[in-house]
Amino acid sequence: MQAYTAANSLRLPTAAAIVMKGATAIPRQSNAVAARPVGVARTLGKGEELFAEGDAADFFYKVVSGTVRTYRLLNDGRRQIDEFQLAGDIFGLEAGAKHRFSADAVDVATVVAFRRRRFETLAHDDPALVDQVMSSMMRSLERAHDHMMLLGRKTAQEKVATFLLDMARRVSNEDRFELPMQRTDIADHLGLTIETVSRTLTQFAREGIIKLAAASRSVVLCDRVALQRLNA
């Protein structure tokens, strides 16, 4: 709802077009948004909600910095985190009028809101762009399919291995990186409990596959081959 008022103050004539172009041509670390200040950036505090399931979906978002989690809840509080949205990622586009999931900040994060427009209009303004929007959509679908495979058929070890490789690729593409989220979030993303995530990580560390720093948020991948093998 705060998200809402903030978003309502935006005026963005071709915002969607710009963000989409940036997103498709240069998937991450795109500076299209920074180069053309088309929307008001909003900074979220740790855990602050951007929108909730059921809110009107008049806006969609692009992460500028930090990490946002998109998730669903069951009525008894069980949570499934669909995706972690990192810098450059676009999320919150909906088929209907309402958001189908909630979104909040894993830690301090900055996002830009874009007014949702009819794609019809978009298509008229820039037909080539529509291809890009579709591609973005379909990549998201692909990731969803990957994740269904993980959730439905992989073991705890395989889930964690896949997760580590994926995060390494997304946050830095190096062997050493910082996990932006805590164990609870990882657990709710992988369909595990926090204890199982912790145990699996410690086990990997004992086996020399990874190194965990004292703070436990920084990870070094020592044996990508072993992880890849578990990645199945």
Added chain:
Amino acid sequence: MQAYTAANSLRLPTAAAIVMKGATAIPRQSNAVAARPVGVARTLGKGEELFAEGDAADFFYKVVSGTVRTYRLLNDGRRQIDEFQLAGDIFGLEAGAKHRFSADAVDVATVVAFRRRRFETLAHDDPALVDQVMSSMMRSLERAHDHMMLLGRKTAQEKVATFLLDMARRVSNEDRFELPMQRTDIADHLGLTIETVSRTLTQFAREGIIKLAAASRSVVLCDRVALQRLNA
């Protein structure tokens, strides 16, 4: 590959536009395809493959009759069925040049193949249509998110209950219906084993929540409230 040669013989100038319109306006049981014979219908035998992961994605498909399963495999054979495609469902649209999953017929099924076109062209021909394509895409994404919740956080009972309600709605919207697929398929869709699926169904039957016919493929939902409660 057989799918491939068959598909190559098609000539469909505005096929995509037509199927898409039908799909969005009348999601299922649409007769848009029947009304305008734009593509060659292909009938698949039980278990026959339409395309496999990695095949060129020059075509996408719409189910005319029967059921098609779309799935992925891990290298050791574990399978995750993403979706069961029923009459009227569209599947096989990809972001890239290749199919990201395999598709084969659960039982005898008929599909129509449509040549993939650049959405740019589509947008030029019929801008309003683009909205519909996007909507179709996003609904698919929504279902994927629902299913991630199911796979990651629901118990076996909840999974089966959700599945039964969903299938009832999709195949007939009545309390009595036939499951088009066998236990193995249900298991691979819900992230369970065949034994657990069987046991859960028997348990529901013992509790009077459902009735199973001798053939075990026909189901009667006796207590939707109980199922809905498990649906969480």
Added chain:
DNA sequence: CGCAGAGTTGATTATACTCAAATCCAGTGG
């Protein structure tokens, strides 16, 4: 009738969960 594939049922086990406690760490304030 016999066969094969599908489905069910039973016994046992393993993986991951639950409950519980200990430890670690960052931040705070004396």
Added chain:
DNA sequence: CCACTGGATTTGAGTATAATCAACTCTGCG
């Protein structure tokens, strides 16, 4: 600088859910 606090994480012990292994039954069909 150091003790204290609360949240996050790890570790441990025991358990439960669903998996595994195996046998048996049912159904449809030649």
